[in-house]
Amino acid sequence: MIAIVDSGANLLYLERMDGGLVGSVAIAGQKARTAIHFKCPTKNFETGLAGGATSLLKLDILPYEGGIPIFADGAIAGAIGVSGGTPAQDGQVAQAGADWLGSALK
Numbered sequence: 101m102i103a104i105v106d107s108g109a110n111l112l113y114l115e116r117m118d119g120g121l122v123g124s125v126a127i128a129g130q131k132a133r134t135a136i137h138f139k140c141p142t143k144n145f146e147t148g149l150a151g152g153a154t155s156l157l158k159l160d161i162l163p164y165e166g167g168i169p170i171f172a173d174g175a176i177a178g179a180i181g182v183s184g185g186t187p188a189q190d191g192q193v194a195q196a197g198a199d200w201l202g203s204a205l206k
Contacts, residue, residue, distance in 0.1 A: 166190030
């Protein structure tokens with residue numbers, strides 16, 4: 101699943117793969133919202149939790165790799181969230197999408 105949100109965390113685009121888990125739709129959207137709300141990749145939160153920062157669990161975030169903010173001309177334009185693969189795969193797809201969208205918005 102791929103979810104793209106604007107700078108206000110409003111859903112702009114959602115793509116669900118044939119046979120993809122319905123639950124992945126919500127996960128992709130939450131990863132995108134986490135990335136936009138905090139203007140950083142969701143992997144940062146995953147790393148923080150692994151390092152013992154359990155206070156992150158009090159936030160309304162999804163601390164798994166696969167959410168990337170999208171920047172255009174130095175400003176945040178939105179975010180992309182990906183779910184359905186391994187965390188590393190989700191992160192790679194999200195980064196590729198954010199890179200492409202960021203360059204297309206310039």
